[in-house]
Amino acid sequence: MFNFMKKKPTAQTETPEQQAARDSAIDKVLLGYHVGDTSIATMVTGLERNGGELTLELRLPHESDLESIQQALGQLLQPHGIQTIHMNVRISAPMKGAEANLPKAMPKTTNAMDSQSKPVAKSDDSTVNAEPPITKPAPTQASLSAHPRIRHIIVVASGKGGVGKSTTTVNIALALQKLGNRVGVLDADIYGPSMPAMLGVGSVRPELENEQFVPINAHGLAMLSIGSLLDGDNTPVAWRGPKATGALMQLYNQTNWPQLDYLVIDMPPGTGDIQLTLAQRIPVTGAVIVTTPQHIALLDAQKGIEMFNKTNIPVLGVVENMALHTCSNCNHTEAIFGTGGGEKIAEQYQVPLLGQLPLASAIRAQVDKGEPSVLVDDEFASYYLSIAKNIETNINKFAKPVDDKRIF
Numbered sequence: 001m002f003n004f005m006k007k008k009p010t011a012q013t014e015t016p017e018q019q020a021a022r023d024s025a026i027d028k029v030l031l032g033y034h035v036g037d038t039s040i041a042t043m044v045t046g047l048e049r050n051g052g053e054l055t056l057e058l059r060l061p062h063e064s065d066l067e068s069i070q071q072a073l074g075q076l077l078q079p080h081g082i083q084t085i086h087m088n089v090r091i092s093a094p095m096k097g098a099e100a101n102l103p104k105a106m107p108k109t110t111n112a113m114d115s116q117s118k119p120v121a122k123s124d125d126s127t128v129n130a131e132p133p134i135t136k137p138a139p140t141q142a143s144l145s146a147h148p149r150i151r152h153i154i155v156v157a158s159g160k161g162g163v164g165k166s167t168t169t170v171n172i173a174l175a176l177q178k179l180g181n182r183v184g185v186l187d188a189d190i191y192g193p194s195m196p197a198m199l200g201v202g203s204v205r206p207e208l209e210n211e212q213f214v215p216i217n218a219h220g221l222a223m224l225s226i227g228s229l230l231d232g233d234n235t236p237v238a239w240r241g242p243k244a245t246g247a248l249m250q251l252y253n254q255t256n257w258p259q260l261d262y263l264v265i266d267m268p269p270g271t272g273d274i275q276l277t278l279a280q281r282i283p284v285t286g287a288v289i290v291t292t293p294q295h296i297a298l299l300d301a302q303k304g305i306e307m308f309n310k311t312n313i314p315v316l317g318v319v320e321n322m323a324l325h326t327c328s329n330c331n332h333t334e335a336i337f338g339t340g341g342g343e344k345i346a347e348q349y350q351v352p353l354l355g356q357l358p359l360a361s362a363i364r365a366q367v368d369k370g371e372p373s374v375l376v377d378d379e380f381a382s383y384y385l386s387i388a389k390n391i392e393t394n395i396n397k398f399a400k401p402v403d404d405k406r407i408f
């Protein structure tokens with residue numbers, strides 16, 4: 001089920017349970033309604049509900065019959081308490097050379113009770129009007145409510161792939177658990193979901209309970225990965241745009257997360273649309289940026305920090321991975337890539353340097369075995385524990401305001 005819900009604080013008297021039930025019913029309607037052969041849920045790029053008022057952002061195929069979509073959704077959603085639907089529609093450009101008679105835009109507001117709604121405006125100018133701008137501003141972090149059962153959401157990001165983000169995520173999550181916290185992990189790395197293998201649960205599939213995913217118990221962590229939902233072994237997922245963000249939002253929203261002190265999200269590498277959308281839709285307490293000492297990785301890390309600054313997500317700090325080399329023969333540790341990269345970036349952007357990690361074949365060997373360093377408490381566990389302690393020290397000042405209606 002797709003769920004793009006952003007709950008706005010309203011004067012409504014819905015309890016969180018009622019909100020969740022209504023949101024879930026709306027998701028089902030969207031999932032079950034098809035445009036051509038495709039569920040309209042995959043065309044939703046934004047969704048917000050405020051009581052009986054629903055705002056949908058949609059990207060529809062150019063041949064869509066907007067008027068009948070509008071009326072059908074109105075009728076289907078009315079039994080679920082939706083009286084008004086606001087729709088902002090982008091129409092995909094037609095195939096080159098195709099005849100087109102594209103609608104300009106949906107009427108801004110539709111009364112779902114009114115089956116005699118006005119015809120959709122049409123335009124003959126397909127080139128100019130194929131992509132009418134979305135007029136609604138993107139959601140901001142300040143407008144997102146905290147998850148009812150999750151105290152802190154931490155995203156672990158890197159501007160560049162292969163810097164050890166997932167290895168660091170899994171070890172930090174285990175370290176936070178070791179410090180006495182209830183911890184969940186959401187593997188959002190659609191390009192190479194590696195959490196299940198790193199936690200030794202690669203072949204386990206999550207169960208469904210009341211149409212919600214039940215996270216996999218991975219050494220005490222509540223883990224869910226886009227990889228756990230794929231049949232293939234290590235095939236990178238080439239999803240893009242709304243489909244990817246829709247699937248990831250579904251993992252976040254449609255999962256029966258237990259009571260958690262921390263949900264650690266392993267983000268896809270990079271600073272593109274998917275990362276930006278996730279950062280705008282999930283109520284994040286703070287971001288951890290993983291980088292390596294090499295200059296190019298640092299430049300990419302800067303892009304990451306700038307993206308989080310733009311979306312008003314506090315950067316909890318930078319982790320410099322593979323900063324030191326530990327010789328597997330003599331255990332001597334040395335900064336073979338030079339020193340000071342992480343410190344420089346931390347200083348420049350006024351963010352803490354949470355820690356520096358050695359490049360050590362044992363760290364790789366442990367995650368390859370599905371038994372990360374912190375789990376087996378090897379000589380590298382203390383580095384991750386120290387980072388987790390630094391995160392704990394910093395995080396409370398960034399905590400999201402707690403909703404009065406929280407159910408714990």
Ligand SMILES: Nc1ncnc2c1ncn2[C@@H]1O[C@H](COP(=O)(O)OP(=O)(O)OP(=O)(O)O)[C@@H](O)[C@H]1O
Pocket residue numbers: 158160161162163164165166167168189192194269321322357358359360361362363364365367368
């Ligand atoms: N500190 C380290 N010492 C030695 N090897 C490491 C270290 N950190 C990560 N690795 C290894 O580097 C490789 C890449 O790590 P990882 O998959 O965590 O990176 P990533 O940034 O998540 O990659 P991607 O962006 O492709 O998902 C893995 O083989 C991992 O075992």
